[in-house]
Amino acid sequence: MRIGVIGTGGIGAALTYKLGTTGHTVRVANTRGPSRLTALAERSGATPVTLDSVSRDVDVLITSIPLGRLPDLRPLTDRLPAGVVVADTSNYLPQRDGRIKDIEDGMPQGLWIEQQLGRPVIRAWNALVQTTLSDKGRPPGAADRLAVPVAGTDPAAKKLVMTLVDDxxxxxxxxxxxxxxxxxxxxxxxxxTDLTAAQLQKALALAHHETARVRREAILAIMSSWERNDSFFDDLVALNRATAGLHRLAGDPGS
Structure with missing residues (x-):
C-alpha cells in the first residue's frame, strides 16, 4: 500500500518504521524538511519528501502532529482525491494545544478533526504511548498481543486502517x-492503558464523558511534575491504568 506520513515525533516515526518495514511504500514528511529525515529513511526504507509532496500518489495519508496544528494541513487535505483515506493519531492536550472551545464544550475530538481537515478521518494509534507502539507489537495470535481502538464513520476506510493497525x-x-x-x-x-482486545472492548464501554475530562486534567497535572527519564512512558501507562480503575476488568493482570 502507498502511505504518506506527516509528522516524525514518537508516534509518526514509529509508524514510518513499522509500515515501511512490513512491505508498504511510505513517504514521510515534517516541517523541518527531508534533509532532517535521513536516519529515519535509512532505518525504515521510507522516502523523505516535502510536506507539499507527501500526499501525492498515496492510498492513505496519516497525520501525526499536535492536534492544535491540524488546521494548518487544510490546504493539503483539500487537494487530496476523494478516495484517499486519512487517518489521524492526535489527541487534545490543552496545555500544549491551548483551550479549544468546541472540544471543551463537548464536541468529540474526531468530529473537530474532521471539521479542520474538511473530510472524513479515521482515528487510530492515538491511544498508545510511543514506546508501546515501537516496542510492544506482536504477531497475530500472540497471547500477549495488545489492541488499538479505531474510530471512524466510513466503514471501508476504517477497515483499511484496521489492516494497517494489524500490520x-x-x-x-x-x-x-x-x-x-x-x-x-x-x-x-x-x-x-495497554490492553488486550477483550479488555479494550470492556474499557471502551466503561468510558464516561465528564469523568474523562476530570481524569485528563488530573493526569496532565501529575505529569507536569515528572522528569523525562527512561521509565516515563511506563509510568504514564501505569498512571492511566490506576486512574481508570482497570483492576475491575475481568482478566486484568492487576485484578
Missing part, C-alpha cells in the same frame, strides 16, 4: 464512529 503488531478494535471516538480520548479507560 504494526496490534489487534484492531472497532471503537465506533467519529462521534464515538471520545471513548478513546485522554482520560478514558481505553487511553494509553
Amino acid at each position: 504494526t503488531g496490534f489487534d484492531p478494535v472497532d471503537a465506533g464512529t467519529a462521534e464515538d471516538g471520545w471513548r478513546m480520548q485522554p482520560g478514558t479507560p481505553a487511553y494509553c
Whole structure:
C-alpha cells in the first residue's frame, strides 16, 4: 500500500518504521524538511519528501502532529482525491494545544478533526504511548498481543486502517464512529492503558464523558511534575491504568 506520513515525533516515526518495514511504500514528511529525515529513511526504507509532496500518489495519508496544528494541513487535505483515506493519531492536550472551545464544550475530538481537515478521518494509534507502539507489537495470535481502538464513520476506510493497525503488531478494535471516538480520548479507560482486545472492548464501554475530562486534567497535572527519564512512558501507562480503575476488568493482570 502507498502511505504518506506527516509528522516524525514518537508516534509518526514509529509508524514510518513499522509500515515501511512490513512491505508498504511510505513517504514521510515534517516541517523541518527531508534533509532532517535521513536516519529515519535509512532505518525504515521510507522516502523523505516535502510536506507539499507527501500526499501525492498515496492510498492513505496519516497525520501525526499536535492536534492544535491540524488546521494548518487544510490546504493539503483539500487537494487530496476523494478516495484517499486519512487517518489521524492526535489527541487534545490543552496545555500544549491551548483551550479549544468546541472540544471543551463537548464536541468529540474526531468530529473537530474532521471539521479542520474538511473530510472524513479515521482515528487510530492515538491511544498508545510511543514506546508501546515501537516496542510492544506482536504477531497475530500472540497471547500477549495488545489492541488499538479505531474510530471512524466510513466503514471501508476504517477497515483499511484496521489492516494497517494489524500490520504494526496490534489487534484492531472497532471503537465506533467519529462521534464515538471520545471513548478513546485522554482520560478514558481505553487511553494509553495497554490492553488486550477483550479488555479494550470492556474499557471502551466503561468510558464516561465528564469523568474523562476530570481524569485528563488530573493526569496532565501529575505529569507536569515528572522528569523525562527512561521509565516515563511506563509510568504514564501505569498512571492511566490506576486512574481508570482497570483492576475491575475481568482478566486484568492487576485484578
